[in-house]
Amino acid sequence: MVDLNLSINTDLGREILTGFIRSEITRVGMSRAVIGLSGGIDSALSCALAVEALGAENVLAVRMPYKASSQDSLDHAQLLIDQLGSQSKTIEITDMVEPLFKLDSNISRMRMGNIMARERMIILYDQSEVFKGLVIGTSNKTEILLGYSTMYGDSASAMNPIGDLYKTQVRQLSRAMDIPSPVIDKAPSADLWKGQTDEDELGFMYKDVDKLLYLLIDQRYSPQEAIDEGFGEEFVNAVTTRIRRNQFKRMMPPIAKISNRTIGYDFLYLRDWGT
Amino acid sequence: MKINLTLAQINTKLGDVEANLAKHMDYIQQAKSEKADLVVFPELSLTGYVLQDLVASVAHKPTEDDPIFKHLLKASRDLDLVVGFVDEDSRHRFFIASTYLSGGKVIHVHHKVYLPTYGLFDEGRFFAWGDSVRAFDTRFGRVGMLICEDFWHASPPYLLWLDGADIMLFSSASPGRGLNDKDKLESAHWVERVIKGYASMFTSFVAHANRVGYEDGLHFWGGAALFDPNGEEVASGPYNQEALTFAQMDLNQIRRTRARLPLLRDERTALVRNELDRILSRG
Numbered sequence: 440m441v442d443l444n445l446s447i448n449t450d451l452g453r454e455i456l457t458g459f460i461r462s463e464i465t466r467v468g469m470s471r472a473v474i475g476l477s478g479g480i481d482s483a484l485s486c487a488l489a490v491e492a493l494g495a496e497n498v499l500a501v502r503m504p505y506k507a508s509s510q511d512s513l514d515h516a517q518l519l520i521d522q523l524g525s526q527s528k529t530i531e532i533t534d535m536v537e538p539l540f541k542l543d544s545n546i547s548r549m550r551m552g553n554i555m556a557r558e559r560m561i562i563l564y565d566q567s568e569v570f571k572g573l574v575i576g577t578s579n580k581t582e583i584l585l586g587y588s589t590m591y592g593d594s595a596s597a598m599n600p601i602g603d604l605y606k607t608q609v610r611q612l613s614r615a616m617d618i619p620s621p622v623i624d625k626a627p628s629a630d631l632w633k634g635q636t637d638e639d640e641l642g643f644m645y646k647d648v649d650k651l652l653y654l655l656i657d658q659r660y661s662p663q664e665a666i667d668e669g670f671g672e673e674f675v676n677a678v679t680t681r682i683r684r685n686q687f688k689r690m691m692p693p694i695a696k697i698s699n700r701t702i703g704y705d706f707l708y709l710r711d712w713g714t
Numbered sequence: 715m716k717i718n719l720t721l722a723q724i725n726t727k728l729g730d731v732e733a734n735l736a737k738h739m740d741y742i743q744q745a746k747s748e749k750a751d752l753v754v755f756p757e758l759s760l761t762g763y764v765l766q767d768l769v770a771s772v773a774h775k776p777t778e779d780d781p782i783f784k785h786l787l788k789a790s791r792d793l794d795l796v797v798g799f800v801d802e803d804s805r806h807r808f809f810i811a812s813t814y815l816s817g818g819k820v821i822h823v824h825h826k827v828y829l830p831t832y833g834l835f836d837e838g839r840f841f842a843w844g845d846s847v848r849a850f851d852t853r854f855g856r857v858g859m860l861i862c863e864d865f866w867h868a869s870p871p872y873l874l875w876l877d878g879a880d881i882m883l884f885s886s887a888s889p890g891r892g893l894n895d896k897d898k899l900e901s902a903h904w905v906e907r908v909i910k911g912y913a914s915m916f917t918s919f920v921a922h923a924n925r926v927g928y929e930d931g932l933h934f935w936g937g938a939a940l941f942d943p944n945g946e947e948v949a950s951g952p953y954n955q956e957a958l959t960f961a962q963m964d965l966n967q968i969r970r971t972r973a974r975l976p977l978l979r980d981e982r983t984a985l986v987r988n989e990l991d992r993i994l995s996r997g
Contacts, residue, residue: 446894447895448894448895448896451899454954455893455933459931463928476964670902675852705767708766708768709728710783712729713727713728713730713732
């Protein structure tokens with residue numbers, strides 16, 4: 440199999456990503472950030488980068504447990520808050536989401552998970568106004584490509600510093616930034632229901648899918664070339680299908696064009712316009 | 715002759731020409747206090763890089779009555795300047811341009827001849843393609859200017875060399891990409907390697923000024939550099955932060971190098987032309 444090295448220069452990555460956070464927040468006249476801290480590695484890394492970029496006093500880490508959330512998640516988030524010295528707040532979502540769950544006795548786990556993810560988004564954007572900080576995203580490249588997220592839920596943010604890092608690179612940078620080892624070493628989970636893990640749900644391991652994604656996306660291998668390099672045909676097909684079917688989650692909703700100048704097609708400006 | 719060169723790797727405000735002019739004037743003043751003879755700013759230093767639909771609104775003409783250029787032309791009475799801007803011609807075509815200002819006059823304007831329109835780049839959608847590569851005379855000798863993608867192709871530096879340029883001034887707004895386990899981004903590594911190569915092969919001074927800062931998710935890596943006619947690095951700027959890099963060009967080095975290594979003398983331009991004629995007439 441082709442030699443796949445996804446490791447990054449963490450010093451350089453750290454410098455670029457903290458610079459990004461600082462630039463994108465200060466250029467709009469702000470100085471603070473809000474992050475939902477799940478106890479997992481992605482939000483831990485985003486939070487650590489934000490603290491390094493803006494200073495601990497300018498970062499609000501928000502824990503938003505549901506009654507079924509694991510105690511580990513809460514504890515791990517607190518471990519990080521204590522280590523980073525950021526500001527923090529805990530807002531339990533149980534009383535907000537339960538009335539919605541009760542409207543339909545047949546509600547599925549998937550729907551409940553989506554509702555919880557979107558409730559957390561509402562809280563973060565509300566705290567954004569209270570704290571006068573922008574919401575920092577916590578989605579990594581692997582989950583964005585695979586569409587493993589809730590649209591307008593955990594994927595919602597004002598900017599995302601880690602969205603071009605694969606999960607294994609998130610782990611590498613997290614180790615370099617001294618994220619507590621229990622956070623790095625535990626099985627990744629959205630913790631939307633008991634015992635849920637990403638890798639069970641996805642059906643493959645991050646260390647394997649990251650290598651495949653790196654070939655398909657970064658190195659522009661065709662699916663057949665990836666199979667020729669030793670990846671299982673079924674695995675390659677499942678991943679390429681996931682990437683294609685989840686394109687909608689990576690885009691703004693398309694606007695039907697009828698005028699001569701339409702937002703998204705021929706009205707084109709960066710967000711940083713004028714700053 | 716020894717020239718005090720200053721490479722100004724600046725951040726810019728996207729689409730705010732007046733704010734960017736003010737920054738130019740600040741840095742020019744700093745360079746002047748360090749006795750600089752020539753200051754080189756990056757690609758599109760007056761406008762920012764990912765302009766998209768801002769192109770028409772940030773365009774300027776390098777003339778004395780232009781509200782932006784009148785200040786730069788005045789400053790060029792004290793030291794020579796290279797600045798990046800959007801040039802609008804009389805028929806309203808917009809070019810990515812660099813201009814060399816000296817003694818209160820526009821000495822040369824270069825329009826970018828290679829507009830990358832692939833991958834993350836979309837220049838060909840918004841800009842007209844330049845159609846000439848010319849060296850020009852300055853008070854320091856004959857100079858050539860190229861903009862970013864221009865020198866990703868080998869032919870523009872080669873043409874400048876044959877047209878008499880002994881000093882090549884390159885400017886870029888190069889987005890950083892290709893983070894791996896090495897100590898430099900792939901994009902920085904690539905650019906530095908080719909610039910060093912041109913200085914070596916053309917036994918000329920090659921200077922590069924690159925943007926810093928961010929535009930949305932893009933970041934520009936800086937890393938200004940000057941290479942001498944031996945291909946040795948004379949000076950380099952930091953990565954990822956605004957800085958002025960001061961470097962001295964000892965023009966006598968051109969003579970010393972070419973006495974040892976007469977690549978220019980031996981360059982067989984007639985052979986190149988014959989073979990180009992043959993290749994281009996084929997088929």
